[in-house]
Amino acid sequence: MLETKNLKVAYGSITAICDLSISVPKGGIVTLIGANGAGKSTTLRAISGILRSSAGSIHFEGEDITHLPPHKIVERGLSQVPEGRMIFPNLTVRENLEMGAYRRRDRKNFGKDFDYIFSIFPRLKERARQIAGTLSGGEQQMLAIGRALMSKPKCLMLDEPSLGIAPILVRTIFEKIGEINRELGLTVLLVEQNANLALKVSQRGYVLETGNVILEDTSEALRANAKVRESYLGGG
Numbered sequence: 001m002l003e004t005k006n007l008k009v010a011y012g013s014i015t016a017i018c019d020l021s022i023s024v025p026k027g028g029i030v031t032l033i034g035a036n037g038a039g040k041s042t043t044l045r046a047i048s049g050i051l052r053s054s055a056g057s058i059h060f061e062g063e064d065i066t067h068l069p070p071h072k073i074v075e076r077g078l079s080q081v082p083e084g085r086m087i088f089p090n091l092t093v094r095e096n097l098e099m100g101a102y103r104r105r106d107r108k109n110f111g112k113d114f115d116y117i118f119s120i121f122p123r124l125k126e127r128a129r130q131i132a133g134t135l136s137g138g139e140q141q142m143l144a145i146g147r148a149l150m151s152k153p154k155c156l157m158l159d160e161p162s163l164g165i166a167p168i169l170v171r172t173i174f175e176k177i178g179e180i181n182r183e184l185g186l187t188v189l190l191v192e193q194n195a196n197l198a199l200k201v202s203q204r205g206y207v208l209e210t211g212n213v214i215l216e217d218t219s220e221a222l223r224a225n226a227k228v229r230e231s232y233l234g235g236g
Helices: 040-048 070-075 093-100 107-120 122-126 137-149 167-184 195-201 219-224 226-232
Strands: 002-011 014-024 029-033 055-060 078-081 155-159 187-191 204-209 212-218
Touching: 002 040, 014 029, 014 040, 014 055, 014 204, 014 212, 029 040, 029 167, 029 195, 040 070, 040 078, 040 155, 040 187, 070 078, 078 137, 093 107, 093 137, 107 122, 107 137, 107 167, 122 137, 137 155, 137 167, 167 187, 167 195, 195 219, 195 226, 204 219, 212 219, 219 226
Parallel strands: 029 187, 029 204, 078 155, 155 187
Antiparallel strands: 002 014, 002 055, 204 212
């Protein structure tokens, strides 16, 4: 469904990712793991069209989207939940969700989409009229995921969903990611510092180092790999 080939992205004279090739199959969950600065978030921003690549290509459902603007990429069914959540803090929970559907024209279907999001994240239903900036970190992450789902994506990209969230809610968030994948058949590309959790929920993974893929395998094989265990799984 989603593929990058020999992708290169630079911040000025500094190359962030170089010759990056990854593939995400339809209906699967693929994770990118690596240390800070490895190029994981840059990869998602490039796919979303927020950053421009200087070389290589990005294909989504067979279409070259390398040079499309971000809103056109969202219209094609590719949505990102950004690092740090980036909710609209002065809007209510419901208004934030409505913003996720900004490019949609089928308002008559919004009701069932709200119902689905509230069914997987009951806290959001309880706080529908609450100002989003007053939510906890975990609740804001739920809202950011719900907002992305309101765009009716075919592929959901999540950037560090566990960042700044209480440990008790981290597992809930990851359980919901798996649930959304199974129930909606939604393809997921996941960037996550918690490599252990990421590899448990995904089927395949890529290990990035200084903007390059240094290892690619099934998630099960990566969890058993001695180098991955030592570097990213705490040796356990």
